[in-house]
Amino acid sequence: MEHEAADENTRNHLAGRHLLLIIGGGIAAYKVLELIRRAKDRGLGVRAIMTQAATEFVTPLSVASLTGEKAFTDLFSLTDEADIGHIALSRSADLVVVAPATADLLAKMANGHADDYASTALLATDKPVLVAPAMNPRMWAHAATRRNVETLQADGIHFVGPYSGAMAERGESGFGRMAEPAEILAAIEALLSPVPLLLSGDGGHEKQLALLPLAGKRVLVTSGPTHEPIDPVRYIANRSSGRQGHAIAEAAAQAGAEVILVSGPVNLPDPHGVKVRHVTTARDMLAAVLAALPVDIAIFAAAVADWRTAEEADAKIKKGAGTMPQFTLIENPDILATVAKGAPRPGLVVGFAAETDTVLDHARAKLERKGCDWIVANDVGKGTGVMGGERNTVHLVSKDGIESWPTMDKTEVARRLVARAAAALRAADPQA
Known part of the structure; x- marks a missing residue:
C-alpha cells in the first residue's frame, strides 16, 4: 500500500508537466524509448529533439509514436522554424532532459555552441537541464570531458550517471x-518535486538544489577487506x-548524498564525488567510521577480518624445518x-552477511545480534563467483521479513x- 501511495503522489505532481527530451547520437539512445513510455505513464508530456546522429540509432517515427508529437530534427525546417520553433520548444517545457548526453553534446553545452537544433535549444532554454551522460570510459575520463563536466556543474546543470558497466564495444567496461x-x-521526479531543497549559497544568497532522493543527507559506507598484519610480509584478510x-558509495553520491567511504585495501579507483578514507586494519576502520559520525545512513559492506594476532612480529617469521x-x-x-x-x-544502519551455508538463518541471527536495521545477505560459497x-x-x-532480489550487477x-x-x-520522517 505504501508503494501504491507513493506512486500516486508521484503521478499527482508530474501530471500536466512537460519535458523537452534531447536525444543524442549514441548506442544508448535505444533506452530513451523506454524512458518516454515511463514518463508518459506518469502523466508527463514529452516532446523530443533528435540530433542527426541520434537518427542513426532510433528513428524519428519511433520517438514520435511514443511521444504523440513530431520528433524535431532540422533546425532549418521551413514549417517547424517559421515561428522560431527551437526557442518555443526550449521555453515551453518544465525540464530539459538530454539522454544520451554524448561527449560532443556536453562539449557544445559547456562552450556555448549552437550549430544544430539540439545545441541551439539548449543555449536558448531558461529551464532546468538534466543530462544523462553516455560514452566510452576513456572519453568520460579524458581531461577535456572532465573540464566540460566541471563547467556544466558550475553552471547548474544536473547530472544522473554515468555508471560503471560493460560497454557496447567488445571487451570494454568502466564508467560511461x-x-x-x-x-x-x-531524477526527473526529484527535479520536478514541488518541495525543493534550499541551501545557503555563496555570499549569503540562497540557491535552489534539486531534491534528489538523498540530497542533504550524509551517508557512510565501508568497503573492501581489512589486512591484519602477522609480520611485515604476511597478514590475515x-x-x-x-x-x-x-x-554503493557511488550510487549514494548519485542520489545526492554527501558520502564518506571508508575503504580497506582494494585495487579500485575512488568513486567520483565521494570522500574516501583509506585504511588498512579493522582498528583503523573503526576509528575512521567513528570520526565520520554523525550520518543519516551507515552501510557496512566491508569484509572486516574477525581476528588479528595478539602480537605482530617485527621481522619476517622464518620457515623452520619441522616447526x-x-x-x-x-x-x-x-x-x-x-x-x-x-x-x-544513524537513522538507518545496514550490515552485510557473506555466508556459505544456511544464509538466511545466519543473516537473521546477525540482525538480532548486531542491533542493525537491515542485513544484506548473500551466498559467497565456492563456485558462486561473488567474491571479486x-x-x-x-x-x-529486516524485522519485517526477507526480500530476495534476482541476480544482478553489483x-x-x-x-x-x-x-x-x-x-x-x-x-x-516525511518532513525531513
Whole structure:
C-alpha cells in the first residue's frame, strides 16, 4: 500500500508537466524509448529533439509514436522554424532532459555552441537541464570531458550517471554507461518535486538544489577487506574486492548524498564525488567510521577480518624445518555493532552477511545480534563467483521479513539498495 501511495503522489505532481527530451547520437539512445513510455505513464508530456546522429540509432517515427508529437530534427525546417520553433520548444517545457548526453553534446553545452537544433535549444532554454551522460570510459575520463563536466556543474546543470558497466564495444567496461530509464525518471521526479531543497549559497544568497532522493543527507559506507598484519610480509584478510561497497558509495553520491567511504585495501579507483578514507586494519576502520559520525545512513559492506594476532612480529617469521609458528588470535572490534548500538546512531544502519551455508538463518541471527536495521545477505560459497566478481544475488533481511532480489550487477544492487534506504528515511520522517 505504501508503494501504491507513493506512486500516486508521484503521478499527482508530474501530471500536466512537460519535458523537452534531447536525444543524442549514441548506442544508448535505444533506452530513451523506454524512458518516454515511463514518463508518459506518469502523466508527463514529452516532446523530443533528435540530433542527426541520434537518427542513426532510433528513428524519428519511433520517438514520435511514443511521444504523440513530431520528433524535431532540422533546425532549418521551413514549417517547424517559421515561428522560431527551437526557442518555443526550449521555453515551453518544465525540464530539459538530454539522454544520451554524448561527449560532443556536453562539449557544445559547456562552450556555448549552437550549430544544430539540439545545441541551439539548449543555449536558448531558461529551464532546468538534466543530462544523462553516455560514452566510452576513456572519453568520460579524458581531461577535456572532465573540464566540460566541471563547467556544466558550475553552471547548474544536473547530472544522473554515468555508471560503471560493460560497454557496447567488445571487451570494454568502466564508467560511461548511461543511467537506466528508471534512474533517469527518478531524477526527473526529484527535479520536478514541488518541495525543493534550499541551501545557503555563496555570499549569503540562497540557491535552489534539486531534491534528489538523498540530497542533504550524509551517508557512510565501508568497503573492501581489512589486512591484519602477522609480520611485515604476511597478514590475515577476507576475500573482498570492494566492488559492492564502492558501487554503493557511488550510487549514494548519485542520489545526492554527501558520502564518506571508508575503504580497506582494494585495487579500485575512488568513486567520483565521494570522500574516501583509506585504511588498512579493522582498528583503523573503526576509528575512521567513528570520526565520520554523525550520518543519516551507515552501510557496512566491508569484509572486516574477525581476528588479528595478539602480537605482530617485527621481522619476517622464518620457515623452520619441522616447526610451525604458533599464533594467539584475538577478536577485532565489531564495527557494525558499535555503531548500531552506540550514539549518535544513524537513522538507518545496514550490515552485510557473506555466508556459505544456511544464509538466511545466519543473516537473521546477525540482525538480532548486531542491533542493525537491515542485513544484506548473500551466498559467497565456492563456485558462486561473488567474491571479486561483478554480479551478486542478495536477500534484504529486516524485522519485517526477507526480500530476495534476482541476480544482478553489483552496480544495480547498489542502486536498488540506495533507493530503498532513501525511501526508508522518507517513511520514517516525511518532513525531513
